[in-house]
Amino acid sequence: MEDDFNTVRDIMNEMEMAISNFESIQGRIERLSSYLEDGQFLKDFEADERGELPKDMSRGVLSEDALYDLLEDISEMRFRLKAIVDPSSDI
Numbered sequence: 001m002e003d004d005f006n007t008v009r010d011i012m013n014e015m016e017m018a019i020s021n022f023e024s025i026q027g028r029i030e031r032l033s034s035y036l037e038d039g040q041f042l043k044d045f046e047a048d049e050r051g052e053l054p055k056d057m058s059r060g061v062l063s064e065d066a067l068y069d070l071l072e073d074i075s076e077m078r079f080r081l082k083a084i085v086d087p088s089s090d091i
Contacts, residue, residue, distance in 0.1 A: 022077075029074055036067055 035041050041062075047053055048062050061067050082089065 029071075032061075032067060033071055035061075036071065041067060 044053070045062050045064075048059060053059070053062075
């Protein structure tokens with residue numbers, strides 16, 4: 001039981017930190033979602049394809065599927081968290 005207690009306590013502490021971090025980035029997630037949905041991403045992607053953006057600029061967000069995949073991962077994580085919190089809900 002001591003081992004179970006220590007394991008659960010340690011993971012709970014890690015989850016607390018992770019959830020706090022996740023809560024703190026909700027505004028960033030919303031900005032990324034809006035960036036994809038409002039068409040600005042596509043404009044920037046096309047400008048990059050035409051060579052109009054500086055070559056030394058980081059462009060991870062402009063890779064073809066990275067932003068979409070990240071937002072899908074976030075949606076899946078929210079789904080999993082909801083299922084853990086309320087396992088009897090019809091998700």
